[in-house]
Amino acid sequence: MGDPKQVNINSGGTAANTYDAIVVGSGISGGWAAKELCEKGLKTLVLERGRNVVHIKDYTTSTMHPWEFPNRLELTEQDREENPVQCQAYDEGSKQFYVKDKEHPYIQSDPFYWIRGYQLGGRSLVWGRQTYRLSDLDFEANAKDGHGVDWPIRYKDIAPWYDYVEQFVGISGQAAGLAHLPDSVFLPPMEMNCVETHFREESKKHFPDRPVIHGRVANLTRGWNGRGPCQFRNLCDRGCPFSGYFSSNAATLPVAAATGNLTIQPHAIVYQVIYDERTKKASGVRVIDELTKKTTDYFAKIIFLNASTIATASILLQSTSNRFPNGMGNDSDQIGRNLMDHHMGSGATGAYMGFKDQYYSGRRPTGIYIPRFRNLDEKTKRADFLRGYGYQADGERREWKDTMLAGDDFGADYKKSLATPGPWSIWMGAWGECLPNPDNRITLEQDKKDSWGLPLVNVHFKFGDNEKAMRKDAQQAAAEMLQAAGFENVQPFDYHTTAGSAVHEMGTARMGQDPKTSVLNAHNQIHEVKNVFVTDGSCMTSSACQNPSLTYMALTARACSFAVEELKKGNL
Ligand SMILES: Cc1cc2nc3c(=O)[nH]c(=O)nc-3n(C[C@H](O)[C@H](O)[C@H](O)COP(=O)(O)OP(=O)(O)OC[C@H]3O[C@@H](n4cnc5c(N)ncnc54)[C@H](O)[C@@H]3O)c2cc1C
Structure with a gap:
């Protein structure tokens, strides 16, 4: 992002830290939440745990030739030793957009690659851009063969939202x-x-x-909404100086910033959603500064969780209170469960x-x-x-x-x-497709902590x-x-x-009709905490076999529209 407003992490009291909406994470789904909420007039704070990535300026490898890289784009022994997980996805031209495994440990009770990009834009900078809609074959699958729970929506509910996001994204096909x-x-x-x-x-x-x-791919075959076109260089995962493909940095965040309603706080690790026992709603989130390790609370009327599937489940599991001793919205014991990857x-x-x-x-x-x-x-x-x-x-x-x-x-x-x-x-x-299975899950290791004192994620997963x-x-x-x-x-x-190699992890806070067996309702609201919306891959009730990010975008835009209407009606 070029010029969003940025706040100091310990800036003053409650009023200074209060917004209409908070969005956690700025990747594919968080970028969409920011755009939609800002365009609808909400003062929106995006909390992003990674560094700022300025569109174009920070794509430092994007015009380099192979022979300009010390290792001609090949992985080194050091990559394989120090970054055994992330190096499955990167090369020398894109590694700056992936986390360092040593700095961001997690436990693999079963082998599972958790491939991540902690920066403004998240993995929207490096994704493969394949974009396919789901259909009723997918939305009805669980109900028909009995695996998982029934989706609370059908194709007709999401179809107009696919149209809506596609008109902005630009998909060739x-x-x-x-x-x-x-x-x-x-x-x-x-x-x-x-x-x-x-x-x-x-x-x-x-x-x-x-x-x-x-x-079908989110690369622009002609100029589109002020971006592109694609130059057919196929160097997308280094960041595109031509804005030739869809990323948060090129597309959603600049539109959000142009409204004047966006504030972005990088280096802000959200670790809890705060529950107010009196209002029975969430009042805000707790943040630890990545660099100074100081903590700050931020407050808002609505909260969108878009930290990506495993991180979002981990935030919810850490959000314990008298009302939710096992994690916010976890009455069903489904948070963290039903992890899927193609x-x-x-x-x-x-x-x-x-x-x-x-x-x-x-x-x-x-x-x-x-x-x-x-x-x-x-x-x-x-x-x-x-x-x-x-x-x-x-x-x-x-x-x-x-x-x-x-x-x-x-x-x-x-x-x-x-x-x-x-x-x-x-x-x-x-x-x-990967069937939903409650035993495929993440849990938190309370006695094993990361550099910020937060419990490590443990992944249990078998195909x-x-x-x-x-x-x-x-x-x-x-x-x-x-x-x-x-x-x-x-x-x-x-x-x-x-497992994890497809980087399509999803399912850890599934949507469903019944609060006893699901975490989110048909509008991605936590059943028991109506002003918290989860619209990243956590919400997926089944995985289908299509690349999923387009569906996260459509569900996010749909949930934002619903959230703002509910706010206006005084229901949140
Ligand atoms: C190499 C590769 C190829 C891919 N190809 C495709 C493809 O072709 N098609 C497709 O549909 N999908 C593809 N994907 C998957 C796609 O990138 C993800 O589905 C998508 O990015 C998920 O969006 P998201 O918003 O949930 O998460 P992300 O884009 O990962 O964004 C999450 C953001 O949240 C931030 N965050 C995490 N934890 C916290 C916290 N505690 N506090 C604050 N911020 C936090 C992160 O730093 C990040 O910026 C690919 C991924 C990779 C790596």
């Missing part, structure tokens, strides 16, 4: 008319290359129920020997997508697993081999191979048989599609990816 993957409001799609077009046409013949569509890293690759005279220009920041085709109806029903997966895929002029994944190509042969582009290839990887069966099918189905389309050297793969 093409309408496909699929009921189970509703179309967004689209900017023009990026071009498929020749091997992808070939694959699409062949798949139409051999697998008419598995359409191959353009990747399983990813199974699929297939194949080489195509044709089109040797063709190439492409530019570096497109997305590929193609094959929407879910399993368990859509009786005809596509599987005996071995429930729900399904979609493939993200990518056609390139290079040969896929395992050594490329390890990054250890070397020497004269490698140099020669760079001068000869080799055959075309397609990589297809499944992102699959179940359903996810495992889906991964098997995802390999076979990808391989049969590639084979049918004339690809050679087709190789199914399973990278045995650690």
Whole structure:
């Protein structure tokens, strides 16, 4: 952010620390809450635990060439030793936007990568920008097969809010008319290359129920709302000086700041929501300054929690009081439970020997997508697993081999191979639904503390048989599609990816109709504390298989509209 107002963390008494609304976290969902609340006239304080990141100025690596990096963008032994979790997601060009594992420890009772970006903008700076709507297939899934609880909303409740956020975000893609993957409001799609077009046409013949569509992505294929367009550099996770993709820093926060209603406080670690026994509402939040470690209380009429799924659950679990001895809004004992992450890293690759005279220009920041085709109806029903997966895929002029994944190509042969582009290839990887399971959860370790004296998060998470069966099918189905389309050297793969790798963690404060079994109602309000709204991934009642952030945006905008109406009516 360039020029938001900033407050001193110990500035005076209650009046000076009082706002209409507080938003905790400035990532994808917090940025949306800030924009909506500020635009509706509320004096809004955004509390962000990380540093300020000034749009464009702080994208220090965004125009660097690979040879300008000391390690040519490769990870070092030091990265692997000191940042074993975060280095799964970063390279030398983007590591400044990820936390340092040593400074931000947590306990993995089961292996789970908790990949985080603590700064203004959160992970909106580094996300992959794949954006897909959920449908009633997803909103009805829990009710139909009995896993988890029923969502309190249906597609019709969120559809106008998808429209609303998409018109602001700008999503490139093409309408496909699929009921189970509703179309967004689209900017023009990026071009498929020749091997992808070939694959699409062949798949139409051999697998008419598995359409191959353009990747839907929050990169701007034309100038949009004063941003972009995308320059096809595919260096998005370093921050984009062209504002070519959606981030809080490029999009929502500047609009919020322009209202004059926004105050941003960086280095502000929120660790509790304060409960007022008299009003039966939250009165504010407790903050510890990241740098000075001093604590301050901030007050507001409404509070939006957008610290991201695991952090938000941890704040709520720390918010104990006489009324809520086990954490605010935790009468149901569901806070921290039902943690989900998409399983990813199974699929297939194949080489195509044709089109040797063709190439492409530019570096497109997305590929193609094959929407879910399993368990859509009786005809596509599987005996071995429930729900399904979609493939993200990518056609390139290079040969896929395992050594490329390890990054250890070397020497004269490698140099020669760079001068000869080799055959075309397609990589297809499944992102699959994860069933809600109350035993997959986070808890707090009261006797193990971080540098700020706050209890460490402990993650307990195992993928179940359903996810495992889906991964098997995802390999076979990808391989049969590639084979049918004339690809050679087709190789199914399973990278045995650690949970958390999809970075789509969600579910720890689920929405539901019944306060006995859920934390939030249909408007993302805590059932028992009506002026606290949770609109990050915590609220998700099931995971579907689509990349989730678009849904967090839509739910946030919807909840903000509701919250402001309720405020006006005097209900909060
Ligand atoms: C490499 C990568 C690729 C991804 N690709 C995609 C994709 O293609 N599509 C997709 O939909 N999603 C993708 N994601 C996931 C996406 O980034 C997240 O779903 C999204 O950012 C979640 O939004 P959020 O607002 O909940 O959290 P975040 O964006 O993580 O923001 C949370 C913010 O809260 C702050 N915070 C945390 N704790 C506190 C506290 N106690 N007090 C104050 N502030 C706090 C953090 O510093 C951060 O700024 C990807 C993520 C990564 C890392």
